[in-house]
Amino acid sequence: MHRIPSPATGRRLGALSLAVALGAGLPLASAPAFAAPGGLAAQAAAATPKPDSGQGTLSIDGSSAVKAGGKLTVKGTGFVAKDELSFKLDDGAYTANGTDIVASATTDDQGAFSLEFTVPGDVSVGDHWIRALSGNGSHHVAFTVTAADSPAPAAEATVNAPATWYEGQPITVTGKNWKNGDGATGSVVAVKLDMGGVNRKYDLKDPIKGTSLGNKTIMGVAKAKDDGSFSITIPYPTLKNSDTAYKVGDKPSFTFLSGSMQAGDPVRSLAAETEVAPSPALHTDELTVSQSAVTDVPLTQGTDLATAKVAGKETSVVRGLYQTAYSKKHGSIYAAAVGRPPVKDSALVKLNADTLEVEKAIAPPVDPTEEGEKAGARYAAYGVSADDANNRVWVTNTRQNTVAVYDADTLALVKQFPKGATPHSRDVLADAASGKAFVSNNSGQSISVFDGKTLEQQDDIALRDGFKPMSLKVVGSTLYTTDIGSPTITKIDTKTHKVTYLDIPAKLESASGIDVDPASGTIAVAGQAGSANVVLLDKDGKLLKEIAVAGPANEEGDATAGGSLSVAFDAVNKWFYVANRTANSITVYDTDGNLVQTLDSGKFANHVQADGRGNVYAVNKGGARTTATDGTAARAAEPDLRDYVQKFTGPAVPTPDPTEPTEAPTSDPTDQPTTDPTAEPTADPTGEPTDGSSQQPSDSPSDDGKDDGSGDNGSGDDGDNGSGDNGSDDNGSDDNGSGDNGSGGSLPRTGAAVGAAVAAGAALILVGGAAVTITRRRTGSRK
Structure with missing residues (x-):
């Protein structure tokens, strides 16, 4: 398309955009485009066409009626x-940019x-014609311009506020069609x-300027x-947090406003009301x-009895295992587990730290504020301590976006924040x-501090802009944390x-996990990306030292990062x-x-936790290895999607702690293996892992249930992103967990298994039963 320049003194009276298309066997024709400012009066047509001359015939391909701004094809x-x-x-009555030539x-x-050309929007409604002319003659063809469509009226802005505001709980209000004037x-x-x-005492940022709102x-x-x-x-x-404290029975009103904080925003003011009601009792x-x-x-692969220094035991427990925490007082491991969004399956499981026998398990309370498809969603359990x-x-x-506290003995809910x-x-x-x-607040870019005895929230330690904290470790009076970003x-x-x-002076793109050797001060940091x-x-x-951990090869055959978490x-x-x-x-x-x-x-290693006695506990989030019930390599008809709790023990004999725990473990942690170290494992070590599992929410977790398998990336849906759906989602990186679809199976395995013989509690092993069932018995009722 050829564009004719506009003279400095030219009149910009209309707009005409012409494009010439080459038909089968036809030459390409070029048409200049004309631009005219809106708001000018429509240009009227000349009264009648001039006489045609010379050879040739013009015609309109298709309908000769066109709306202003529409297209016509002339042949x-x-x-x-x-x-x-x-x-x-x-015949030249229409001009733009100082010329009456509209095409060639x-x-x-x-x-x-x-x-083919676009009829200008400022051409008057009525009869018009276009003329082709040269030194060999001229011919015209008529067409009719109809009124252009009026723009659809903007949808009316609406707001929605829940009818009930539960005492002590935040409230989420929503709106639709709040658009800027540009549409x-x-x-x-x-x-x-x-x-x-009501006047707030907390800080709010201007979403456009990024500064604090006065x-x-x-x-x-x-x-x-x-x-x-x-x-x-x-x-x-x-x-x-404000100069007002609501109480049950109050009827707060909301005023929704726009027009003063962003250029082009229409001035609006809409209202809604709610009523404060007692917060429902929460039950596990x-x-x-x-x-x-x-x-x-x-x-x-590559490890045998002669070279193995670490022996491990494992048991499949529930789906969606995320983290574990060790209690010296109880000789227990507490494992947190969570399902896919909307999270209607979540668990807190207590296991014997020596035998890995499940001692108790509860499902966190249902969130009473969720509605619609999220109704029945539970307070999802991720991190645990x-x-x-x-x-x-x-x-x-x-x-x-909160925390909860449970009784270490009974797992009864003590406080839901x-x-x-x-x-x-x-x-x-x-x-x-x-x-x-x-508490590390991934999207809050802060560390929340609570009094462990009174359970009061004391402080929020602000971190620098963009810092998304992940793992936590305390050594002496120093708290360490990492930045997923x-x-x-x-x-x-x-x-x-x-x-x-x-700053970490290494080829590490981000940091997720951290731990410290208190004796030497050596810091180990794990990151999911980078060389x-x-x-x-x-x-x-x-x-x-820098260490590269290789993951499975991608489609091009290149090794990927190991996703150290x-x-x-x-x-x-x-x-x-x-x-x-x-x-x-x-x-x-x-x-x-x-x-x-x-x-x-x-599949999908997610967390490791040391107990200070020479043992390290681990959980994965990719389901159990799939084998037939008789231990052969044949795939089972129904994959076992429960994740593992694993216990790994090194060769050093743990030194007895001078302080005896209040409740000692039932078994001696220094017991030596009683099984034949050359015995074959009961399950085929070549069994492939199952496909699919319940993975974690990433960097701000999204609710779409999708997971890009990026692991703990701090932003949202799942994937351990701190979002989490994750956040990342999830991300969220979307949630914070590991992703759903990840890649790669478990490592090839050879050689006989080694380790201490551990007896599982027969009363708690339900052969052939559902992995998890919920009973009606309630175990707690505190907020």
Whole structure:
């Protein structure tokens, strides 16, 4: 398309866009495009066409009626061959950009051509014609312009607020069709309570400028999506976060506003109401777990009895295992598990730390605020930490952006914190020395601090912009955490909450897992991406060693990163254990970074946890290895999707702790194996892993149930992203977990299995039963 330049003094009276199409056997014709400002009066047609002359005939291909702004195709036949034609509209009565020529074309060897053009929007409604002319003559063809379609009226903006605001819980309000005046982007929407009668004490950021909002009457703000939809969560007003405290029976009003925070936003003001009601009692449900028999973990390829230094035991428990926590007081392992969104299956399982026998299991309470397809969703359990000093177990509820506390003996719910208390809470760590519990808020870019005894939220330690904390580790009075978004470590004083940043000088793109050798100060960091997946640093952050962990080959045959996700330090054997999600393995290194052994984690290794006695516990999130019931390599008809709890023990005999636990384990952790070390494993070590499993939410978890298999990436849906759906989703990186579809199976396994003989509790092993069933008995009723 040829564009004619506009003279400086030319009149911009209309717009005409012409494009010339070459038909079969026809030459290409070019048409200039004209632009005219909107708002000008339509140009009228000349009264009548001039007489035609010379050879040739013009015609309209198709209907000769067209709306202003529509397209017409003009065809010509019988003209002089290879003739250069110019075109005028209404014999030159229509002009744009200082010219009345609206198109040009050259006929072919037979004197034919085809021209397609767009009728200008400012041409008047009525009869018009277009003329082709050259030195050999001129001809015209008539057409009719009809009125252009009026733009569809913008959809009316609407808002929605739940009829009930549960006491102590945040509330989420939504809206539709809040669009900017350009019609293509969303407006900025602010929400006030009681017509601006409530003033907040917490910080809110302007979604456009990124600065703190000075107007304290704005309780929530968001930029709507391009389709005009928005969702804003407002904290329940208390005297701690605002100047007003609502009580049961109050009827707060919402005012939704736009027009002052973004250029082009229409001025709007809509209202809605709600009523404060008592928060429903929350109940856990007792679970009956059908765990598999405790068996030896198969050796990986290249490892045999002569070279194996680590022996392992494992049992399939429930789907969606995410993390474990060890309790010295109870001699127990607590495992958190979560299903796919909307999460209607979640569990907190207590196992004997020596035998791996399930002692108790509960399902976290149902979230009473969820509606529609999410009705029945549970407070999803992700991170877990045992607080022996207060006889409690802390759990992060990543999808509800909060945490919960359970009784360590009975697993009864002690306290469920309000939704929104900890934004995308990923890990939790109860620290006996400081008496505090720390929570990493992946999307909140902060660390929340709770009093371990009173269960009061004390502080939120702000981290620098963009820092998305993941794993937590306390050594002495220093809290360590990692950033899923960069190769950075944060060191926080557990007393003063002073923050120090430590950049990792290695080829690590991000950091997920961390643990520290308290004796030497050596820091081990695991990352899911980069040419290095595990790095060792000295106490000052100096690089000691970079380690690459290879994952399965991609479609091009190239090795991928191993997806190193979690680290645990075995202080007895002086080894670092690293869970590699993509590689489906756990690698063990000495403090110099030398590989000690590669362990079979099953599909999608997700977490490792040391107990200080020479044992390390691990969970995966890809289901159990698939074998027939008789132990042959044939695939079972129904894949076992339950994930493993594994216990790995090194060669060093654990040193007895000088402080006896209040409740000692039922078995001696130093018991030696009683089975024949040359005995063949009961299950075929070549069995392939099952396809599919319940994976974790990533960086801000999304609710679409999808998982890109990127592992713990901090953003949302699943994948351990801190989102989580993850966040990432999930991400979320979408949730925080490992993804759903991942890649690669378990490592090939050869050689006989080794390890201590562990008897599984027959009363709790339900052969042929469902993996998890929910009974009606309620075990707790506290908020």
